Amino acid sequence: xxxxxxxxxxxxxxxxxxxxxxxxxxxxxxxxxxxxxxxxxxxxxxxxxxxxxxxxxxxxxxxxxxxxxxxxxxxxxxxxxxxxxxxxxxxxxxxxxxxxxxxxxxxxxxxxxxxxxxxxxxxxxxxxxxxxxxxxxxxxxxxxxxxxxxxxxxxxxxxxxxxxxxxxxxxxxxxxxxxxxxxxxxxxxxxxxxxxxxxxxxxxxxxxxxxxxxxxxxxxxxxxxxxxxxxxxxxxxxxxxxxxxxxxxxxxxxxxxxxxxxxxxxxxxxxxxxxxxxxxxxxxxxxxxxxxxxxxxxxxxxxxxxxxxxxxxxxxxxxxxxxxxxxxxxx
Amino acid sequence: xxxxxxxxxxxxxxxxxxxxxxxxxxxxxxxxxxxxxxxxxxxxxxxxxxxxxxxxxxxxxxxxxxxxxxxxxxxxxxxxxxxxxxxxxxxxxxxxxxxxxxxxxxxxxxxxxxxxxxxxxxxxxxxxxxxxxxxxxxxxxxxxxxxxxxxxxxxxxxxxxxxxxxxxxxxxxxxxxxxxxxxxxxxxxxxxxxxxxxxxxxxxxxxxxxxxxxxxxxxxxxxxxxxxxxxxxxxxxxxxxxxxxxxxxxxxxxxxxxxxxxxxxxxxxxxxxxxxxxxxxxxxxxxxxxxxxxxxxxxxxxxxxxxxxxxxxxxxxxxxxxxxxxxxxxxxxxxxxxxxxxxxxxxxxxxxxxxxxxxxxxxxxxxxxxxxxxxxxxxxxxxxxxxxxxxxxxxxxxxxxxxxxx
Numbered sequence: 001x002x003x004x005x006x007x008x009x010x011x012x013x014x015x016x017x018x019x020x021x022x023x024x025x026x027x028x029x030x031x032x033x034x035x036x037x038x039x040x041x042x043x044x045x046x047x048x049x050x051x052x053x054x055x056x057x058x059x060x061x062x063x064x065x066x067x068x069x070x071x072x073x074x075x076x077x078x079x080x081x082x083x084x085x086x087x088x089x090x091x092x093x094x095x096x097x098x099x100x101x102x103x104x105x106x107x108x109x110x111x112x113x114x115x116x117x118x119x120x121x122x123x124x125x126x127x128x129x130x131x132x133x134x135x136x137x138x139x140x141x142x143x144x145x146x147x148x149x150x151x152x153x154x155x156x157x158x159x160x161x162x163x164x165x166x167x168x169x170x171x172x173x174x175x176x177x178x179x180x181x182x183x184x185x186x187x188x189x190x191x192x193x194x195x196x197x198x199x200x201x202x203x204x205x206x207x208x209x210x211x212x213x214x215x216x217x218x219x220x221x222x223x224x225x226x227x228x229x230x231x232x233x234x235x236x237x238x239x240x241x242x243x244x245x246x247x248x249x250x251x252x253x254x255x256x257x258x259x260x261x262x263x264x265x266x267x268x269x270x271x272x273x274x275x276x277x278x279x280x281x282x283x284x285x286x287x288x289x290x291x292x293x294x295x296x297x298x299x300x301x302x303x304x305x306x307x308x309x310x311x312x313x314x315x316x317x318x319x320x321x322x323x324x325x326x327x328x329x330x331x
Numbered sequence: 332x333x334x335x336x337x338x339x340x341x342x343x344x345x346x347x348x349x350x351x352x353x354x355x356x357x358x359x360x361x362x363x364x365x366x367x368x369x370x371x372x373x374x375x376x377x378x379x380x381x382x383x384x385x386x387x388x389x390x391x392x393x394x395x396x397x398x399x400x401x402x403x404x405x406x407x408x409x410x411x412x413x414x415x416x417x418x419x420x421x422x423x424x425x426x427x428x429x430x431x432x433x434x435x436x437x438x439x440x441x442x443x444x445x446x447x448x449x450x451x452x453x454x455x456x457x458x459x460x461x462x463x464x465x466x467x468x469x470x471x472x473x474x475x476x477x478x479x480x481x482x483x484x485x486x487x488x489x490x491x492x493x494x495x496x497x498x499x500x501x502x503x504x505x506x507x508x509x510x511x512x513x514x515x516x517x518x519x520x521x522x523x524x525x526x527x528x529x530x531x532x533x534x535x536x537x538x539x540x541x542x543x544x545x546x547x548x549x550x551x552x553x554x555x556x557x558x559x560x561x562x563x564x565x566x567x568x569x570x571x572x573x574x575x576x577x578x579x580x581x582x583x584x585x586x587x588x589x590x591x592x593x594x595x596x597x598x599x600x601x602x603x604x605x606x607x608x609x610x611x612x613x614x615x616x617x618x619x620x621x622x623x624x625x626x627x628x629x630x631x632x633x634x635x636x637x638x639x640x641x642x643x644x645x646x647x648x649x650x651x652x653x654x655x656x657x658x659x660x661x662x663x664x665x666x667x668x669x670x671x672x673x674x675x676x677x678x679x680x681x682x683x684x685x686x687x688x689x690x691x692x693x694x695x696x697x698x699x700x701x702x703x704x705x706x707x708x709x710x711x712x713x714x715x716x717x718x719x720x721x722x723x724x725x726x727x728x729x730x731x732x733x734x735x736x737x
Contacts, residue, residue: 031432035425128544131515140516141469142420142446144453232421234450239420241380278415285415286378 042267048220054258056213057193062119064245065126070225092226100218104211123245127237142236256303265304359677363437372430379417390658393645420450473710489524490734496528509562514542558586582610600624600651617715627724633694660693
């Protein structure tokens with residue numbers, strides 16, 4: 001991949017995508033801009049979950065809980081203490097980092113499916129816990145917020161401003177994730193997934209890195225939750241039911257496990273496919289969604305990102321995959 | 332020559348601009364209406380935890396089909412676009428924005444649920460889209476000063492709670508009251524109305540409050556606690572599943588208080604029969620609709636018309652589900668508002684007409700209960716009547732209680 005030609009075309013591709021992303025809010029209606037803002041928010045959450053599930057090999061069915069904690073952190077800070085929304089986003093991230101790390105410490109004694117169940121209990125519990133602290137959370141009535149206006153007299157409406165804010169945060173978090181995963185820590189995280197006994201034999205502190213991955217993952221999801229609270233301008237326990245956690249996991253797998261770009265594709269999938277399913281059949285939208293899911297899994301076993309990478313390799317190197325090469329390969 | 336042509340062009344342009352300007356100045360916003368169609372938007376939980384309510388959205392569609400088959404309203408057919416929001420507020424926001432910005436509906440009607448409606452409350456009022464007859468029993472929809480584009484529909488839970496409190500104060504001034512309530516906004520709204528109604532005496536009269544979570548399997552222990560507290564009045568704030576358990580358990584352990592059952596669970600078919608008609612004798616509730624499983628209405632014209640419509644337009648719907656009667660009533664009210672609009676279907680006029688419904692009767696409201704709205708009254712139904720179960724039917728007694736006159 002780091003070969004000269006590939007890298008330039010990759011950068012060129014990124015620039016084109018970025019220009020398109022920046023032009024989008026000026027070409028589309030407010031409703032579409034809002035939908036794409038949602039896509040970016042989901043993408044941040046999916047990237048977080050992918051660090052845990054794709055790179056570190058831990059399954060979480062409870063990331064909806066961190067999403068909720070992020071959203072409520074923002075909502076309570078804005079509503080009760082009148083703090084500027086800009087401050088609430090990093091706060092939500094840090095809080096979820098701590099909560100995720102602390103939850104990761106005992107949880108990492110559990111492996112695979114047992115961890116999935118433990119995190120699932122978190123997803124089940126959080127909406128109810130939110131109702132108990134009614135004084136802070138507004139109970140099941142939730143908290144209503146106002147949408148922020150664009151600062152510095154930027155000529156943007158509220159939807160466009162939120163879009164660019166989310167896009168900027170998305171880019172920063174993607175770059176950070178990329179750097180993290182290519183660092184020493186990133187290699188340790190992946191090594192634990194591949195063979196934790198071998199990794200420990202090489203001197204990697206398995207439990208520390210697992211908790212660390214859990215914390216970072218939770219922080220990403222918490223930031224996504226905070227942005228979602230601001231974009232929707234309303235939080236309530238009903239917004240964060242168990243289904244959200246399952247949707248996030250679906251997005252990660254469909255997008256492509258252990259790929260960074262997979263988060264975007266997964267987010268596009270969980271945002272738009274349920275709507276298409278509803279357009280196709282009002283009576284059984286989830287059956288249609290299920291069919292989509294099966295088709296995607298069957299056609300793209302490595303997720304959308306894996307599929308695109310494969311297609312890209314085939315397209316750019318026609319001679320290698322041509323009939324001659326294939327013929328030679330056969331004995 | 333060319334100059335005069337240019338001058339002419341300029342004049343024409345100015346003329347067009349001034350007409351356009353005048354149009355903007357006085358204009359009423361007409362969106363989602365053509366000579367042959369009115370677009371109405373709705374969200375309902377067709378999937379997810381609250382999908383039992385989805386039948387309301389379907390039944391409304393079935394009623395509009397009847398209206399269209401009969402020629403529509405002033406020649407316009409209703410194009411009813413109902414989307415699934417899964418009872419999830421973020422999804423509601425997305426779907427409502429789609430309805431308003433992409434489908435360009437004239438108005439939103441009967442969006443369902445308190446949290447989903449809370450999420451779009453500000454948005455629809457900023458966009459000035461009529462947000463009519465929302466399907467929730469919360470109190471906050473009647474606030475025309477701050478939210479002039481949102482209007483409620485059914486009597487709210489607090490009002491009903493207050494009605495029971497007034498009955499207690501009048502008939503049993505030294506009662507010992509035990510309360511069982513669901514631990515969410517619905518249960519707490521009832522509780523608040525009841526406690527407000529008792530006023531200063533609330534602390535003295537209420538001897539025990541017990542709550543349950545909607546996910547609990549049973550409430551038997553709460554009923555035992557309430558009996559042991561010595562309460563002789565029981566306010567039962569539960570949804571049908573738990574109402575059945577409560578009535579049964581109280582009967583089984585021989586507790587015979589004056590038993591108020593909230594309207595939410597007043598169905599003969601789904602609550603009283605499963606709990607036992609003998610055990611249900613003496614229950615008191617407050618009604619505003621005809622209870623469709625109550626045999627006293629079996630020859631009532633409104634009821635028979637409803638059954639005929641169900642069979643023709645919504646045969647897959649259940650005839651013992653009160654939600655289908657609820658949908659029928661509210662769709663008739665919506666049709667009435669659009670009829671009143673005549674040919675002026677601007678959003679301003681739709682809102683104005685929604686706020687000028689006078690003494691309108693709906694076929695499945697209790698006799699005497701009328702829909703009334705005004706510029707300062709965005710609560711269409713505010714009357715209820717107490718009824719006692721006599722072993723066969725809900726027998727209404729006393730006068731209509733009008734919450735708007737306090």
